[in-house]
Amino acid sequence: MSQRLRLLSATLGLLAVGAFSAEPADDIKPPSGYRQWFHVNTMIVDKGSPLFAELGGMHNVYVNSTGLAALKKGGPYPDKSTFVTDLHEFTVSDGSYVEGARKALAIMVKDAKKYASTGGWGFQLWEGGDANKPLVTDAAKQCFACHQPKKDQDYVYSTYIP
């Protein structure tokens, strides 16, 4: 988990710089309909985390139908398999953590040939989920470097929870 957090931190750290000029490394767009995809799991990064400033929020992870069977097996994933992390704000009231508005949207999309240099996965992250605000410019460094240890799960951190 800590490695996944480092990965996301490296990426989401860009959110903090604000005026960063985005030059996306590829043509990945936010997928339509991801809110209807299979809900893989949820993780909350709270203020107790050293990564809270960059990474705080409720991480709702979804996978498209192409990737679902592979998720259940723990990989490998066929081309067009797609994961999103739908990152939301949250509020805490009386010990209850309640979901708020979208903070960012992150994606992993499989194309073994196109993204061969990053394990067959393309990566992108949009501030607020806004297609006009992509923040990943170097997927190898910002994303894949931290996914690499999960090679035995085809570079995916999430596992299937029945």
Next chain:
Amino acid sequence: MSQRLRLLSATLGLLAVGAFSAEPADDIKPPSGYRQWFHVNTMIVDKGSPLFAELGGMHNVYVNSTGLAALKKGGPYPDKSTFVTDLHEFTVSDGSYVEGARKALAIMVKDAKKYASTGGWGFQLWEGGDANKPLVTDAAKQCFACHQPKKDQDYVYSTYIP
């Protein structure tokens, strides 16, 4: 939210007594395929909550396709609309809250005529999601009493988060 928590507490309190002899008030069964339904939202009840003992966990809420359009409008819901709360354990590591195994499964299913005395909704909760372990014996008292204040949303606490 606090009212929703009281509702769930009243229901989940039964989990604590353990040896409670279950006599379900109706014939509601755990729905198949709910893990594929639309993910409405997630809430975590942490140890900072006074309800943690009965209610602690990650609450993943799903709605079936029949109820989704109504959720987006804030109700009212047509018959056969169904919500589940898929309650999971979680672990906390370095400020990150990570989803674990299923703790219980709760349901609301709409049938305006059959469940007229409880706002048109039938309720049930199964320990561990096990169809053989239903814990609701008096839905009016254990469930509906706390949903009643949400009459303007057809007794549903969850709202649509895009």
